[in-house]
Amino acid sequence: MNKPVYLAVFITALWLVLGLMAGLELSDPDRIDLGRILEPPASGSLLGYDDLGRSIAARLVAGARTSLVVALTVVMISALVGTVVGITSAWFGGWWGRISVMLIDIFMAFPGLLLAIALAGILGPGVSNAIIALAVVGWVGFARLARAQTLSVRERDHVLAARAMGTRTPVILVKHILPLILAPLIVQATFDIAGAVIAEATLSFLGLGVQPPAASWGSMIRDGVRYMLSAPHMVVAPGAAIFLVVLSINILGDRLRDRLDVRMLNGRREPAAPRETLA
Amino acid sequence: MLNYLVNRLFTSIIVVIGVCSIVFLLIHLVPGDPVEVMLGESASPADRETLRRQLGLDQPLHRQWLLYLQDVARLDMGMSIHSRRPVTSLLAERLPATFILAVASIVVAVLIAIPAGIMAALRKNTLYDHVSMTVAMVGVAIPNFWLGPLLVLLFSFYLGWFPVSGMTGPLSLVLPAVTLGTALAALQSRMIRASLLEVLGENYIVAARARGLGEARVVLGHAMRNALLPVTTVLGAQLGALLTGAVVTEQIFDWPGLGLLTIEAIQKRDYPVLQGCILLISIIYVIINLLTDLVYVVLDPRVRLDNE
Numbered sequence: 369m370n371k372p373v374y375l376a377v378f379i380t381a382l383w384l385v386l387g388l389m390a391g392l393e394l395s396d397p398d399r400i401d402l403g404r405i406l407e408p409p410a411s412g413s414l415l416g417y418d419d420l421g422r423s424i425a426a427r428l429v430a431g432a433r434t435s436l437v438v439a440l441t442v443v444m445i446s447a448l449v450g451t452v453v454g455i456t457s458a459w460f461g462g463w464w465g466r467i468s469v470m471l472i473d474i475f476m477a478f479p480g481l482l483l484a485i486a487l488a489g490i491l492g493p494g495v496s497n498a499i500i501a502l503a504v505v506g507w508v509g510f511a512r513l514a515r516a517q518t519l520s521v522r523e524r525d526h527v528l529a530a531r532a533m534g535t536r537t538p539v540i541l542v543k544h545i546l547p548l549i550l551a552p553l554i555v556q557a558t559f560d561i562a563g564a565v566i567a568e569a570t571l572s573f574l575g576l577g578v579q580p581p582a583a584s585w586g587s588m589i590r591d592g593v594r595y596m597l598s599a600p601h602m603v604v605a606p607g608a609a610i611f612l613v614v615l616s617i618n619i620l621g622d623r624l625r626d627r628l629d630v631r632m633l634n635g636r637r638e639p640a641a642p643r644e645t646l647a
Numbered sequence: 648m649l650n651y652l653v654n655r656l657f658t659s660i661i662v663v664i665g666v667c668s669i670v671f672l673l674i675h676l677v678p679g680d681p682v683e684v685m686l687g688e689s690a691s692p693a694d695r696e697t698l699r700r701q702l703g704l705d706q707p708l709h710r711q712w713l714l715y716l717q718d719v720a721r722l723d724m725g726m727s728i729h730s731r732r733p734v735t736s737l738l739a740e741r742l743p744a745t746f747i748l749a750v751a752s753i754v755v756a757v758l759i760a761i762p763a764g765i766m767a768a769l770r771k772n773t774l775y776d777h778v779s780m781t782v783a784m785v786g787v788a789i790p791n792f793w794l795g796p797l798l799v800l801l802f803s804f805y806l807g808w809f810p811v812s813g814m815t816g817p818l819s820l821v822l823p824a825v826t827l828g829t830a831l832a833a834l835q836s837r838m839i840r841a842s843l844l845e846v847l848g849e850n851y852i853v854a855a856r857a858r859g860l861g862e863a864r865v866v867l868g869h870a871m872r873n874a875l876l877p878v879t880t881v882l883g884a885q886l887g888a889l890l891t892g893a894v895v896t897e898q899i900f901d902w903p904g905l906g907l908l909t910i911e912a913i914q915k916r917d918y919p920v921l922q923g924c925i926l927l928i929s930i931i932y933v934i935i936n937l938l939t940d941l942v943y944v945v946l947d948p949r950v951r952l953d954n955e
Contacts, residue, residue, distance in 0.1 A: 475669075490674075607789075
């Protein structure tokens, strides 16, 4: 392990801890201090105050919780649904195979986050709608990957042996197929967490994520842009938070990919980094 | 070859129909009555009925779906609730701005990525390589809704070089294009470095060098041609992210393109316009991917052989 990896582990751990801790309300992210409106960072207030006189440090911690909850929930749902669809699609084939491949192709046809933006816009803002919108877009990557991987291991001898012994299909899929295809799925999940952090912030930046007064790094940037000239610290802090967390998770993902020796992720159409990082 | 083309085209048509169907379903996901949401509670029952009939919402679902596909095939995407104009003409009005922005940011990306990627590959494991690849890693992780405002702060507010927002001439294109192009440049330069390194180890490069060709000829004439192949294919997928990024970037810079129209449609609950935007952007993406695949087939003879 070299220094960047240590740093990445540290920042990711910090994100996890702060995200979980935000529920404990160490400092109130909604407390308004009218005397300190737009106050720049100074000794005593590390990151300054926003346009309503709320502590940016406290809101950053509250935003960590939002991004953590959304990212982990979205990736868990996407991974579960996508893996089940992908494995069963490759294993059973037939009409289900054809329909699932068609569905995968259709959902892949929407560029990046666009469908999620539309869905979040239609369902209305809020954390749960943001999670739904992102999961609707997120499962496809896992489904494609799980399908391709399952196809490549389906004919292995131990799978054939299990079938010959009359092992029930669900048991074969979970005990004999899943362990073989788990490594690339884990790598994909890692990159997808970084993608989901950006995606949540994007939705919140567009006003489609969490609603005020709840804090999100994306909506903090959205609020801060209006005071760019007088109070740039409102934009700098949450942006740096997103950037550091995403960079750290990507570094860990790269590291994990090398460790688990996953060569190609999704065939030739998938770039080395996740698609959503561009959004 | 012909088989492959026909097959690929056929799949794309099915995908387009599928995309239309999902976009069609969007309006049925509106919580409550979409007509009421669009017109507000104060609308008269007669107005509601008119809009309901106009949108075809009084018909059974499968009939609505068929009607929608028919209309889209005739390039009729309905009327904007807000501006009372055909959605198609709104889209046509906004498309050029997005096109200009997308092309400009690809130009920015390529201008940065090709030299940076080549230099990094040629000076593998030197300080230059490490620094530029670190910068690339950083570039990928910077969200463009953060980069954009920071660029505005520095280059518009402090230095006064470029306009803050709007589409007011060539200068106003610079900051949006850089904002949108940075992430693409970062990804591309990593790709170019990796694939160039792979190609540089090939025998024909050694042969070219043995023939006494200059380094520039070897790299640009022999190696790059093949190194660009994988770069071309990922470009298709990256363009998808670019189109989404345009939604955010246009919002930041008030750039009057499809992305801004999408967000305006969401804010005004103008669902026919929203459907039109999503449909148009997605179909552009499908076509780009189809073209990318075709270009790949043209560039790489091995793909042709594989499919025959």
